[in-house]
Amino acid sequence: MSMPNNPDNYGLRLVTRYVVLTVIAIIFAFPLVFMIMSSLKPDQQLLADTSSLKAFLPVGDISFQNYENAFSRVPVGLFVFNSMLVTSVTVVLSLFVCSLSGFSFAYLKWRGRDLLFSIILATFIIPFETIAIPMLLITSKLPWIGLDGFSIGWLNTYRVQIVPFIADGLTIFLFVQYFKDLPVELIEAARVEGTTWWQIYRLIVIPLSGPVLATAAILKFLVMYNQYLWPMIVVQQEEYRPVMVGLQYFFQTFTKGGIAWGEIMAYLSMITVPVLAFYLYIQRAFIASVAATGVKG
């Protein structure tokens, strides 16, 4: 970036930049604000407000009635809980497994490493839809030993929604690229000091990997939270149903008597808030980690 050659010009540019950013922020925030405001209003007022700016303001008859009604139609809380559980467990396991395999691809030398890495990269281009049915066949026959003993078939469980998504090529690729960019002397210095590879992973590499952990976590979170096709196929019981499939069931309850827009907005608000909360949390962690280590992604 060039230095400002005169202060007025610089000030003007700064103002312009902030105006542009604010406009963009507002454009992105509008749908969210509209959704949340509408979820607080009775349908009649909600529809009337759409013709004016009131649509974005908490005015008129404000209540949580829509939320109550939504809960009485379907167990939204359970759906959100299911999704959060599946998503967070998958994210945590995925960060662990993919960073470990990324570590191995980036730092360890072993026979067939490069070939295997190419194969992993190649999995990028396989659309999920093409492997959904084979995956169904496999998971429906997998054994399991749990508290209630031995069983066959993973359908209608949490694990069938979690395990297949722990490792994926993109996440491994992200880690490999990031690890290869870390100064190799740090790893070598640690090796000379007498660390095991596991210690290098845990004490050196992971603490310096805030940016890539955050990126991988957000990508994985979004994929998992938005899961629809796979749980549609493998989960029939309400007990394990995630939010996106729940949304479908929620819509189906309307066929008898007209659509309740307020309740839909309430449902959507409830399933959107966790995503936003997670995103903000990760963003902070990301900034904190960059500030602490001085290692940028």
Place this chain on the structure above:
Amino acid sequence: MAEIKLRDVHKSFGKVEVIKGVNIEIKDGEFVVIVGPSGCGKSTLLRMIAGLEDITQGTLEIDGVCMNDRQPKDRGIAMVFQTYAIFPHMTVRENVAFGLTINKIDKATRDLKVDEAARILQMENLLDRRPSELSGGQRQRVAIGRAIVRNPKVFLFDEPLSNLDASLRMDMRMEIGKLHQSLNASMIYVTHDQVEAMTLADKIVVLNDGKVMQSGSPMELYKEPANMFVASFLGAPSMNFINVEVHDINEENVTVYNPTLSPIKVPHKGRDISKKSQAILGLRPQYLRLVEPSDGILNGKVILTERLGAETIVEILLKDGKRVIAAISEDQILSNGKEIGLQFNPKQVHLFSSEDSKFLSENRK
């Protein structure tokens, strides 16, 4: 106690051979400096000793034990890297204590050793800082501290000072020298700076293109360079080389001359010089004196002077178009184009074979 022996060590990256049969012996407590031009394999050699690179062929022994297949941590070495390689997410104390923490040394001992190292390196006040808050010199201290606390048998340094500015480099150079005296450990130090090599080393190993050109004490190498490469590599400015004709060989001396060089008698070492008619004369810039043109063994005119204060570097164009550099140990003002004569003591010159650039003359004093 640590003696290190490299026997016929080779290293290839794929098909490219980088280290081509290196033999080095390092005595206990010796400070060995490996010098050579960029890309000659210095770092590779050091990393092989550290265990960060496999040894393709040959053996590495430390205290009589073959280390070829040992992990770096089992070799009793500590290494200081050119880029410092201190961990950015740890404080200075944590960095220095890292090796001890890893090896499960209790906290009291750890603190004791870290404080001791901090005292030696004068960085007690830095212990709670993060690396991002340190200057280059301070970072290098931390890296050295991390090496010290583990009491390694051998210290390995890979150009530890090359990222520092000139004055800091000199300070740190002296500190490393003192450190060696106080720790009395074996040290292997890689650099391409010949001043560091001359000042720090008990023994210098000159490496070129993956082969040892010569090894020995700094003064040995300076006074009796085995070949023109070593001769030109050590000493600044570089040695001047002049092609000469040889005749009048007797027991001790040989007379050399060329069209611009008055005949002089040079002592030879009784080496097989009898059949030669050509040789190369090596003249260190420091051994040249400026005299009146009529008194000069060599004559030419000044084309450039650099006044460094205590020393003046003069570039002189000889009659036959060759240039030589003279380093005069006082400040002198010389106008360009001035005709000038050069004198030197024939006993101080070096003579090299013009076929294989090997050292031929004896050099007394």
